[in-house]
Amino acid sequence: MKFIHISDLHLGKRVNEFSMLEDQRDILKKILTVVDEEKPEAVFIAGDVYDKSIPPIEAIQLLDDFLCQLSRKKVQTFIISGNHDSAERIAFGGRLMRESGVYVAPAYSGNTDSIVLTDEWGPVNIYLLPFVKPVNVKHFFEEEQVENYTDALRVAVEQMKVNPDERNVIVTHQFVTGAKRSESEEISVGGTDNVDVNVFENFDYVALGHIHGPQKISRETVRYCGTPLKYSFSEIHHKKSVTIVEMKQKGNVVIRTKELNPLHDWYEIKGSYMEVAEKSYYDSLDRNCYMHITLTDEEDIPDAVRKLQVIYPNLMKLDYDNQRTRGRKSFADVQEVEEKTPFDIFEDLYEKQNNQEMNEEQKQLIHSLIEKIWEDKN
Structure with a gap:
């Protein structure tokens, strides 16, 4: 069968x-x-x-x-x-x-x-x-x-x-x-x-x-x-x-x-605005892909999304990687937070506010509250 x-x-x-x-x-x-x-x-x-x-x-x-x-x-x-x-x-x-x-x-x-x-x-x-x-x-x-x-x-x-x-x-x-x-x-x-x-x-x-x-x-x-x-x-x-x-x-x-081969694939590219907008750069790419473009210019490019959508019509995401953005919280740290559970985030907040860890009774209470909220939400 x-x-x-x-x-x-x-x-x-x-x-x-x-x-x-x-x-x-x-x-x-x-x-x-x-x-x-x-x-x-x-x-x-x-x-x-x-x-x-x-x-x-x-x-x-x-x-x-x-x-x-x-x-x-x-x-x-x-x-x-x-x-x-x-x-x-x-x-x-x-x-x-x-x-x-x-x-x-x-x-x-x-x-x-x-x-x-x-x-x-x-x-x-x-x-x-x-x-x-x-x-x-x-x-x-x-x-x-x-x-x-x-x-x-x-x-x-x-x-x-x-x-x-x-x-x-x-x-x-x-x-x-x-x-x-x-x-x-x-x-x-x-x-x-x-x-x-x-x-x-x-x-x-x-x-x-x-x-x-x-x-x-x-x-x-x-x-x-x-x-x-x-x-x-x-x-x-x-x-x-x-x-x-x-x-x-x-x-x-x-x-x-x-x-399975999709109608549109997904693709990521990285470079300065002048690089990714250069015909010799994009000629070999499938520009109908859903695109994520990371620009490395130190200054924001005015109206970059609209301009690049002329070349990459399915541009889904545009961001920057430069000294200014790297000076903020690193992408790895952001990703780490996104992957944490709500309990982990609450536990971190509690420790920062109280300068101590939660005890077992408090942990059990928070777990039960979160689970109750989750069940009501769904």
Whole structure:
């Protein structure tokens, strides 16, 4: 049995005020071409289908067209909601869509039934688990100890009653400990969203969403496929792809990827204004890329963005690297702050204001408050 694993489409996303819809429409067509070439039995869409819980109409229409084309190709499609989606909105019409081979995970209700596909080696049980937080799981299993994300996933998986002697697949959207993040991902408060990979030990393939760079976690069959498009300059060196999973008898799973070429790539250049505006400099570049330009001039160039957009029409970001900017807080320091959790930042502030560290009781109180705020926010 062959599956195609994609995730984090983020339909409707805007980056630096640039709409990604044209790029998303193009990449979905290319994914459909891969479907035609590979002829899989199923496609997994592992969450963050949209970029916002209330997506723009154009994004909804784009997904509708994509799902209709998959249905016409007689490909079973399995969809879960991610942390950017509204689980209830994603699930609307799910029971009707099943008749067309589109299976949409409902909002978590404490029950996760499997959908069974069959091939010459017997059944393959597919479980759809949307993005969940501890509070979602605790609501249905008050007698269980659910204090963190690992507890939540452990309890949610235990109630599935997975038969380890059969072939089992789970499609889910969580941050599994050890995954490498990108700037365009939402970092949870206090690092509390970590899930231990061992909760998935009874699954022959774990189709993960949430992390934008393709990667395996612990073993080959626990995998983030990554986004089909780049969504930040931290992803410049990512090779975007779809993941193709071929599952034969129990224990025999072959995984490969097929690269996706975007409508617009992402590129960074650095130099003085006169250098980057020189025809001999940009003649060899693909000027339709989404560009990040760093100017090294000591003085700001008046109206630099508008002038450079004549040459680089998709200029997304312009900044300076000179004595003045280096005299400020270094980029490395800024990046370090951006990567800190809210708890780390609060802890630093407390130490600076009080000239001492928080005690354990204070730390536990702040952790609980941050987690409560995070749950209310989402």
